[in-house]
Amino acid sequence: MGRYIGGRIISMLITFLIIASLTFFLMKLLPGTPFNNQDKLTETQIVQLNDKYGLNDPVPVQYFNYMKNLLSGDLGVSFQQDGREVSTIIGERIGPSAYLGLQSLVVGTIIGLFLGIIAALKHNSFLDYGTMVIAVLGISIPNFVIAGLMQYWFGVKWQLLPVAYWDGFAYTIMPTVAIASIVVATIARFMRTEMLEVLGQDYITTAKAKGLSSTAVVIRHTIRNASIPIITIMGPLVVGLMTGTLVIEQIFVIPGLGEKFVNSILTNDFPIIMGTTLFFSILFIVVILLVDILYGIIDPRIRLAGGKS
Amino acid sequence: MKKSRWTLVLSLVLVLSVFLSACGGGSNNGGNSGGEGDGEGGSAEQVLNLVETAEIPSMDTTQATDNTSFKAMNQVFEGLYRLDENNEPTLGMAADEPEEEEKDGETVYTFTIRDDAKWSDGSDVVAGDFIYAWHKALNPDTISPYASMFGTAGIKNGNAIITEGDPLYGKVEELGAKAVDEKTLEITVENQVPYFKSLLTFATFYPQPEGYAEEQGDNFALEADTMLYNGPFVFAEWNHGEGWTYEKNPEYWDAETVNLEKVTTKVVQDTATTVNLYETGKIDRAGLSADFVDQFKDNEEFSTLVDPTMYFMRLNQEREELANKDIRKALYLAYDREGLVNVLLNNGSIAAKYFVPKDFVKGPDGDDFREFAPDGFYADQGEEEAKEAWEAGLEALGTDSVELEFLTTDNELAAKIAEYAKDQFETKLDGLTITINKQPWKQFLELEDSGDFDISTGGWGPDYPDPMTFLYMFETDGEYNRMGYSSEKYDELVSGAKKETDEAKRWKMMQDAEKVLMEEDIAIVPTYQKGNAILKKDYVKNFYVHSFGADSSYKWIKIEK
Numbered sequence: 001m002g003r004y005i006g007g008r009i010i011s012m013l014i015t016f017l018i019i020a021s022l023t024f025f026l027m028k029l030l031p032g033t034p035f036n037n038q039d040k041l042t043e044t045q046i047v048q049l050n051d052k053y054g055l056n057d058p059v060p061v062q063y064f065n066y067m068k069n070l071l072s073g074d075l076g077v078s079f080q081q082d083g084r085e086v087s088t089i090i091g092e093r094i095g096p097s098a099y100l101g102l103q104s105l106v107v108g109t110i111i112g113l114f115l116g117i118i119a120a121l122k123h124n125s126f127l128d129y130g131t132m133v134i135a136v137l138g139i140s141i142p143n144f145v146i147a148g149l150m151q152y153w154f155g156v157k158w159q160l161l162p163v164a165y166w167d168g169f170a171y172t173i174m175p176t177v178a179i180a181s182i183v184v185a186t187i188a189r190f191m192r193t194e195m196l197e198v199l200g201q202d203y204i205t206t207a208k209a210k211g212l213s214s215t216a217v218v219i220r221h222t223i224r225n226a227s228i229p230i231i232t233i234m235g236p237l238v239v240g241l242m243t244g245t246l247v248i249e250q251i252f253v254i255p256g257l258g259e260k261f262v263n264s265i266l267t268n269d270f271p272i273i274m275g276t277t278l279f280f281s282i283l284f285i286v287v288i289l290l291v292d293i294l295y296g297i298i299d300p301r302i303r304l305a306g307g308k309s
Numbered sequence: 310m311k312k313s314r315w316t317l318v319l320s321l322v323l324v325l326s327v328f329l330s331a332c333g334g335g336s337n338n339g340g341n342s343g344g345e346g347d348g349e350g351g352s353a354e355q356v357l358n359l360v361e362t363a364e365i366p367s368m369d370t371t372q373a374t375d376n377t378s379f380k381a382m383n384q385v386f387e388g389l390y391r392l393d394e395n396n397e398p399t400l401g402m403a404a405d406e407p408e409e410e411e412k413d414g415e416t417v418y419t420f421t422i423r424d425d426a427k428w429s430d431g432s433d434v435v436a437g438d439f440i441y442a443w444h445k446a447l448n449p450d451t452i453s454p455y456a457s458m459f460g461t462a463g464i465k466n467g468n469a470i471i472t473e474g475d476p477l478y479g480k481v482e483e484l485g486a487k488a489v490d491e492k493t494l495e496i497t498v499e500n501q502v503p504y505f506k507s508l509l510t511f512a513t514f515y516p517q518p519e520g521y522a523e524e525q526g527d528n529f530a531l532e533a534d535t536m537l538y539n540g541p542f543v544f545a546e547w548n549h550g551e552g553w554t555y556e557k558n559p560e561y562w563d564a565e566t567v568n569l570e571k572v573t574t575k576v577v578q579d580t581a582t583t584v585n586l587y588e589t590g591k592i593d594r595a596g597l598s599a600d601f602v603d604q605f606k607d608n609e610e611f612s613t614l615v616d617p618t619m620y621f622m623r624l625n626q627e628r629e630e631l632a633n634k635d636i637r638k639a640l641y642l643a644y645d646r647e648g649l650v651n652v653l654l655n656n657g658s659i660a661a662k663y664f665v666p667k668d669f670v671k672g673p674d675g676d677d678f679r680e681f682a683p684d685g686f687y688a689d690q691g692e693e694e695a696k697e698a699w700e701a702g703l704e705a706l707g708t709d710s711v712e713l714e715f716l717t718t719d720n721e722l723a724a725k726i727a728e729y730a731k732d733q734f735e736t737k738l739d740g741l742t743i744t745i746n747k748q749p750w751k752q753f754l755e756l757e758d759s760g761d762f763d764i765s766t767g768g769w770g771p772d773y774p775d776p777m778t779f780l781y782m783f784e785t786d787g788e789y790n791r792m793g794y795s796s797e798k799y800d801e802l803v804s805g806a807k808k809e810t811d812e813a814k815r816w817k818m819m820q821d822a823e824k825v826l827m828e829e830d831i832a833i834v835p836t837y838q839k840g841n842a843i844l845k846k847d848y849v850k851n852f853y854v855h856s857f858g859a860d861s862s863y864k865w866i867k868i869e870k
Contacts, residue, residue, distance in 0.1 A: 032751020035374065035454060039754055040772070042788045044473060048452050081549065082367030084531050093550055148581060156585050163585045165575060166551065250579045255551035259578070268751065 005293070012285045019281045020274070024066060027273050028059050034079040034268040053079060066274070075278075076271035080264070086275035089260065094242075094279075096166055097249070097256035101241030104176045108183025109234075115184065116191025117223060123196060131188060138185025144247040147178040151251065164253040175252045179245055183237065190233060194226035201225075228299050235291040239284050355570045355868050357849065358592045360577040364550055368530040370515040371446040371453040376860055379512050383859030384555055384572070386515045387540040389420055389439075389494075390506055392862065394853045396774065398506040402426045402434055402516065402539065407496075415465060415485075416501055420494040427560040428518050428537040436488035438516035444481040446513055447471060455513045459484065461773055462508045463500035503812060504775045511773075511858045541567045541864040552576050555863070568867040584844075593849050597842040599655045599722075610844045613657025617669035617856045618770040618839040619779065620661075622730070624832065625763050627793035630711050635702030637831045640764075642687060642695035643737040644730065650837050653729055657840025662686055665776045665823055666838050669856055673812040678776050681820045685835070686827040692737055699738045710740040716762035719747045723766060726836075730764075757791050765792075768839075771857045776819045777806065778857075783826055783833075794832045799825045 035041060035049055050056045054065070069076060075086035119131035154174060155163035162171050198204065199222055207217050246258035257276065264272035365381050367373040373382065383391070390398035400406075407418040426434040446453035447470050459467030465485025469477040477483050485497030498505065508514065518537045522529045530536040533547035541563070542555035552575035557567050577583050580598045587595040597605060605611045624631045624640065631637060646660030659667065662685030670678050687694075703709055713734075717727040724747060731743040743764075748756060757765050769789075771778040781787060784803050785795040802822035809815035826832050845852065851865040 030751065031749070031755045038751070040789075041454060042457075044471075045452075045454065045457070048449060048471070048473075049454060052450065052452060080366050081364075082369055082372045082531070083527060084549070089549065092548075151582065151585055156588050159589065163589050163591065164577065164582050165591075251582055253551075253575060253577050253579075253582060255548065255576075260550065266749075 005289075008289055008292070012289065015285055016278070016281060020067065020070065020278055021063070023274060023277045024063055025059070027270055028062075030265075030268055032268055034270060070274075070278075075275045078269055078272050080267050080269040080272070086271045089272065090257065090275055090279055093255060093257040093260050096254050097258065098242045100172060100175055100179065100248075100254065100256065101238070103172060104179035104183060105234075105238060105241050107176060108180035109187055111180070112184040112187025113191050113227075113230075115188040117195060117218075119188065119192040120195030120199065120226075121218065128192075131192070135185040135188045138181045139189075141181075142247075143178045143181055143245070144251060146181055147174065147248055147251045150174045150177065164251070166252075166254050171252070175248050175254060178248050178251075179241060183241070186233065186237070187230065190230060191226060194229050195222060198222050198226045228295070231291055231294055231298070235287045236284075239280070239287050242283065355568050357569055357572045357863065357866060357868065359572060359574045359594060360583055360586065360592050361552075361574055362576070362578055362596070364576045365547070365553065368536060368544075368547075370442060370512045370517060371451065371455075373512055374454045379859045380861060381553070381574075382512045382515065383540070383861075384542045384863050385538040385540045385544060385558070386512070388511070388514045388516070389422075389509045391864075392507070392510045392853075392855050392858065394851075394865070396507075396856050398510050401510070414499075416498045418496045418498065419489070420496065422492045422494060423562050424492070425562040426539065427562070428521070428539050429543050429558055429560050430521070430537055431560060432518065432521075432537075433491070434516055434518075434539050435491045436494040437491070438519050439494055439514075440486055440488050441519040441522070442515060442517035443484060443486055443513075445517070447481045447484060449479045453513060455511075458508065458511060458513045458772075461502070462505055462514075463498045463502045465497040465499040501810060502775070503815075504773050507774045507857075542569075542572065545571070550576065563864075567864055569863060572863055587844055593846045594852070595844045597656065597844060599653065599842075602655045602842050605842075605844060608844065610846060612843055612845065614841045614843065614854055615657060615659060615666075615668055616770070616839040616841060617666040618768060619664060619666050619835060620766070620768045620837050620839065621664065621833045621835040623757070623762075623765045623767050623792040624834065625760060625765070625792045626795075626832070627760060628713075628763050630702075630706060630713065631763060633702045633705055634831060635698045635705065636711070637834075638687075639695045639699035639702055639738055640734060641831050641834045642690050642698065643692060644733050644834060644836065646836055648733075649726070649729060650840075653725055654837065654840070656842040659838040659840065661835045661838045662688055662827075663823070664827055664833065664835050665779050665819075666771075669771065670774050670776060672816040674816075678816075678820070682824070686824070687831075695737060696739075699741075703740065708740075710742065712742045712744065713763040714744045714746050716746045716748065716753065716756055716765040718750050718753045718766070720750075723747075726766065730766075760791065760793065764834075774857050776823070777803075780806075780819055780822050780826075792832075794830070796825060796830055796832075799830070 032038060033041075033046055033050070033055075034053070035046070038046070041049070047056065054062065057065070066076070075090075077083050077085055078089055081089065115131045115134065119128040122128050151163055151174060154161045161174055165171055204217060204221055207221050208214070212220075246262050248254070249256040249258045260272065261276040261280075263269070264276060361377050361380075363375070363377045365378050366375055367378050368382065370382060370386060373379060387401040389401055389403040391401040393399040402422050404421045404423040407420045410417045410419070420436075422434060422436060428434060443459070445451050446456050447459060447467075449471075452471070456471045457468070460471070461467075466477055466483045467485070469475045470479065470481060470484060472478060485499065487495045489495050502508075516539065517529075521537050525535050528535045533544040533553070536544075538544070538558055539561070541558055541561050543558045544553055545556040546554040552573065554574070555569075555572040557570050558564065561567065575592075577586065580596070580601060583592070583595045584597070584601055586592045622640075624637055626632050641662075646662070650658045650660045663679065663682065665678050667679045668677060672678055672680075703711070715727055715730060717723045727745045727747070731745055734741050734743050746756075746762070753765075756762055757767075769779060769782065780803055782789040783794050783799065784790065785800050799822055802818050802825065806815050806818040806822065809818060827835075848868055848870045850867045850869050853862045853865060855861060
């Protein structure tokens with residue numbers, strides 16, 4: 001196991017370096033300058049400003065400088081937010097995104113699992129169809145539509161919840177529901193399918209034949225085994241949610257990371273593009289490693305160290 | 310067996326999430342389109358609640374380039390002058406109008422800074438603070454994107470210092486501005502411009518607290534507590550990405566005029582959210598996009614404001630077809646501007662057959678610049694004349710069909726406007742085919758700059774309160790010409806007006822120049838002058854909106870309930 005993790009960490013580092021390099025060179029292909037009054041700048045001014053930010057150096061030199069700073073932990077300063085540290089900017093934005101992401105994940109997973117299990121147990125019943133309709137709607141209705149409708153009815157018409165801003169628990173309810181809708185739908189469908197598959201396995205028949213109560217069969221054998229694949233989709237889901245959902249953040253005015261990421265690309269804010277991309281990559285790589293390790297622990301059939309399976 | 314299936318699922322999810330995040334990137338279009346959304350709030354207390362559509366990129370007066378920053382700076386800083394209710398410069402840090410002295414064709418203005426001009430830590434605002442900030446703006450190592458403002462204001466050597474290759478390049482101490490003593494600032498102007506004092510209200514001309522700024526180093530003006538304020542308000546809070554809060558500045562020299570105790574500002578990018586916040590009373594002023602106008606048109610709190618920002622099409626005159634004046638005239642006349650402003654924009658924008666905006670600047674006689682041609686050029690001609698010109702143009706070209714590429718940006722409104730133009734041109738002018746080329750903003754600028762278009766959409770807002778801020782664009786070598794337009798007559802009028810010191814003559818020259826551009830040459834197709842639709846609560850009084858520089862002033866606002 002130790003050797004396995006060691007090897008994985010080395011390959012993670014390599015992956016990270018490749019992502020950093022690729023992002024850097026791709027980013028340099030973006031047209032235009034990072035200066036937001038570019039339409040009013042003269043050629044000379046652009047040259048002078050590029051000088052100031054070191055953007056006139058050949059790209060390989062810029063790359064070398066960037067990587068050198070990166071390896072010493074320096075992500076540089078934002079062009080758009082005049083001189084603020086990239087790490088500070090990510091730091092102040094990640095809080096709301098992570099909070100909202102985790103809250104939606106927990107809520108969405110619990111409801112999703114519940115719906116999925118019910119649907120499988122009452123296979124081909126009204127409950128099953130009802131649940132699947134909810135799941136399909138959850139996946140196919142964009143969450144900004146759900147968000148907009150909620151904001152209008154709960155916020156403006158009935159004035160039950162605050163319309164927007166980020167100022168306490170009440171402010172998290174609508175965004176959480178909007179984001180959780182897709183989690184509920186994804187998990188419910190997945191859980192239902194897995195449950196149905198497990199229910200048809202021989203060991204379930206055996207357990208029933210041994211005289212176990214159906215509740216015990218469901219809890220001890222079915223749900224447990226059906227849950228394993230859920231972990232697979234949880235990994236990417238966690239990262240996706242933690243790093244923020246741009247549209248929901250915009251609608252509910254949440255100072256999260258999603259908006260920063262997209263705007264940095266639109267405005268050619270190179271250090272922020274690099275900073276956020278690398279941050280997301282690290283998160284992703286680490287979560288995938290954790291998921292793989294979890295498999296080995298939960299399902300002994302999977303031998304991470306490789307060899308004799 | 311099982312493992313390989315999981316790997317497959319895992320990779321699928323990975324691919325899917327990459328794909329989804331890529332899509333997410335595409336869904337944001339606007340970018341920083343300027344501070345259209347404002348709002349305010351308040352109760353019986355003097356509190357105003359507003360929203361902005363973008364965060365503040367910079368509070369360093371030498372570095373900012375955008376509306377949001379300039380607006381915020383106008384509330385917390387002050388130059389020698391500030392803009393008043395009528396967009397006239399009124400005394401700020403300057404105690405009195407300056408003494409003027411003519412010397413060898415140069416004018417020396419001597420300003421005295423108010424005794425009670427203080428930074429928010431109680432220290433005096435001194436003449437050296439101005440010099441410090443100005444030198445910083447011009448120094449090649451810290452150069453300001455607005456460094457050219459010093460030359461625009463006519464300040465001695467302002468242009469030379471930022472011109473590479475000039476013997477004075479980078480020699481900031483050669484700037485015609487000196488601190489004679491703590492409270493005396495001397496500005497030498499080599500080229501007098503009538504808008505000199507108005508320009509001094511612009512952020513680039515604000516002072517910075519020298520000692521404090523040096524002490525803060527790189528942290529200066531990055532956070533609410535790493536800067537000092539000399540304006541009507543101070544930043545009580547600045548949460549990047551979320552918003553900021555102003556509080557009245559007790560050290561401000563004119564604090565007794567300031568009514569508001571507090572102004573909160575949140576960054577809200579989604580117009581629907583802004584409207585919902587306004588409707589629930591969380592904010593006191595809201596900017597509306599076209600799709601919300603019908604809903605609120607009859608509301609008492611609804612109003613429209615006209616901006617001095619012009620939208621027009623550049624016609625690339627290096628193309629054979631567009632070098633033909635009849636073809637240009639046909640395009641100019643075929644385009645129905647009323648349909649554009651009333652249906653598509655629907656926000657108070659004005660259909661324009663002119664280039665220098667209405668309600669922007671007044672001439673020496675006190676009349677608006679536009680008075681000489683209030684309805685613009687070819688105002689009474691339309692579709693019929695367009696068709697005639699088109700036929701004549703085709704004949705001269707010896708063809709019966711023309712294909713033109715229409716370059717535009719990829720934001721939602723620009724795309725709609727492009728479709729509208731295509732429809733207008735193609736239905737009215739037989740044999741014309743328009744291909745729309747939609748590009749992201751930065752790419753658009755590159756293409757336009759390199760002349761890689763036939764027709765392109767452009768917008769222009771003033772940098773200083775004078776028609777010249779529009780007219781100089783189309784000089785033959787103008788940096789912003791970009792369409793190969795060249796007229797000796799136009800160049801002569803524009804460069805003549807730049808040197809002319811007699812105001813009445815200068816005014817006439819600029820009006821003649823516009824006439825050449827629009828009537829004689831039909832070099833561009835102007836489309837509309839920008840309007841803004843806003844909602845504002847009745848109890849917000851004295852919300853002054855400006856036509857250049859900072860969008861608005863909160864200094865005089867009062868809440869009356």
